[in-house]
Amino acid sequence: MNEMIETILNHRSVRSFKDEPLTEEQIKIIISSAQSASTSSYIQAYSIIGVTDKKKKKKLAELAGNQSYVELNGHFFVFCADLYRHEVVGKMTGKDVISSIESTEKFMVALIDTALAAQNAALAAESMGLGICYIGGIRNNLEQVCKILKTPDRVIPLFGLAVGYPNKETTKKPRLPFEHVYHENEYCQDAEIYMKQLESYDQVVSSYYQERTMGKRKDTWTGQIANMLERQSRMYMKDFVQSKKMNLR
Amino acid sequence: MNEMIETILNHRSVRSFKDEPLTEEQIKIIISSAQSASTSSYIQAYSIIGVTDKKKKKKLAELAGNQSYVELNGHFFVFCADLYRHEVVGKMTGKDVISSIESTEKFMVALIDTALAAQNAALAAESMGLGICYIGGIRNNLEQVCKILKTPDRVIPLFGLAVGYPNKETTKKPRLPFEHVYHENEYCQDAEIYMKQLESYDQVVSSYYQERTMGKRKDTWTGQIANMLERQSRMYMKDFVQSKKMNLR
Known part of the structure; x- marks a missing residue:
């Protein structure tokens, strides 16, 4: 390397x-x-x-x-x-x-x-x-x-x-599994495989947080991301960008 | 380096x-x-x-x-x-x-x-x-x-x-002048400075093309970019992206 x-x-x-x-x-x-x-x-x-x-x-x-x-x-x-x-x-x-x-x-x-x-x-x-x-x-x-x-x-x-x-x-945060991010020839939409990959990643992320916080924090990736997305943020962006005369047509 | x-x-x-x-x-x-x-x-x-x-x-x-x-x-x-x-x-x-x-x-x-x-x-x-x-x-x-x-x-x-x-x-294509791309503390909107920088860049780009094509091609950057933008392309993108349920709100 x-x-x-x-x-x-x-x-x-x-x-x-x-x-x-x-x-x-x-x-x-x-x-x-x-x-x-x-x-x-x-x-x-x-x-x-x-x-x-x-x-x-x-x-x-x-x-x-x-x-x-x-x-x-x-x-x-x-x-x-x-x-x-x-x-x-x-x-x-x-x-x-x-x-x-x-x-x-x-x-x-x-x-x-x-x-x-x-x-x-x-x-x-x-x-x-x-x-x-x-x-x-x-x-x-x-x-x-x-x-x-x-x-x-x-x-x-x-x-x-x-x-x-x-x-x-x-420290370095663990990323999504290679197989989940990298597809060959077509996007794998198989729901079972897709979710299993995310579940196994959740375990990796959870262990990472536990180790780093001596057990205090146990977030999974899906939990963390879902919370973040549920909250919504910067919903003014579409109007703002268009007020700056971009993304209009 | x-x-x-x-x-x-x-x-x-x-x-x-x-x-x-x-x-x-x-x-x-x-x-x-x-x-x-x-x-x-x-x-x-x-x-x-x-x-x-x-x-x-x-x-x-x-x-x-x-x-x-x-x-x-x-x-x-x-x-x-x-x-x-x-x-x-x-x-x-x-x-x-x-x-x-x-x-x-x-x-x-x-x-x-x-x-x-x-x-x-x-x-x-x-x-x-x-x-x-x-x-x-x-x-x-x-x-x-x-x-x-x-x-x-x-x-x-x-x-x-x-x-x-x-x-x-x-070969490596010459980039916009450093001073044109990099601003300190605020964006320089001074029209005279702004256009002078682009004009001097045009000369650099034109020389680059001339050298590379033995004088056949003399495009400036502004000329090349203006032609490209005037033609318009991929104007279907807004509808397409929204049909894929992104950039909607």
Whole structure:
């Protein structure tokens, strides 16, 4: 196994960072890495905002549900799906690009492009001995986040990426069984097999939590996910995204 | 610069592969790498389908716009956003998760989760000396792709990933200027700066094409992107995604 695969398999989210800012050089490497990812038809439909202003970081940490590591880290990046750039391209070239950039297809393209770039950034950081944590919590209140970051229409902050030197070792959460995630030639819909795989995974996850909490926490994966989904969250998203003139047609 | 960052920065898409299938071991490493990516609240909202059946590969290559490398490669993966799994979780636990999994928020989560996993897979492959190419072309006709792969509702094949030993060296396409993609503290909307950056990038891209084609091709980035967006494509996507019971509310 090579070093890169070791880094990839060794990933765990870090939620406590040393008070040591990233260097300019590190930031440049992380952004260049992000930009080196594949992009759909060369569209490059994302922007990255590095937040260094202390007040802004504090406010973002609050909005993300009081996550201290959004404020306290080596650097905080916000990855944004960006089709505003392409609206400008339309203006510069005199071409009508609006229907296209308001389509669900291009909304999907922008999300995928942004995530591919972000994962390159995350791995570049990890390969330099830094820890990372994705912050979906910024989607709790995107109207506010957009105000803080002064993003135009057709730009949607998707998630933050907190990066820095880890304060402590964290553990790796077990993933779904290989056979459950990987299908050959067709999707296995056999209900019995499907549920058995989830049940056996529940045991793995439950053991993981028990070990980690000395028996206090026994959550299964299905239980945890069902609770999370039953609660519902960010149900304003459809309207919000459309108010930003994306995912409209 | 470490080896991982070198691999990341050295990425280029490969569109011609040697006739040498990946080993079981390589496939396992690629899938495990995909699964090691961060996942929003542990939701793991994706599945991966490896297509080895020759007829299916041929058909997918046609649907993707006659891209031969979809058929001829070391292995062809299809990455799918998957919330069907979570519908099953709802049934197993007796919780009502439907509103949640039909939301635009969870549609976004599934897309991001899938793309993060895919980029890990892509990099793991590249670190093993393999080449990769993302195939967005499968979105030309998802109804057909879903039939071939027998995916249930709430599963959307997002893109393919062709992997294999490269037949020839390809070149690296220049990316948008660093200052254009990376903002500090707020999104720079200054129209003059914004357009100047794109104009200077146009020159870089144009030189790249000229050099590569001995002067035959002189496309700028803005020109290329404007043409692509003006044409419109896959405008059926909104209805299609909603017919699969995602992005509904």
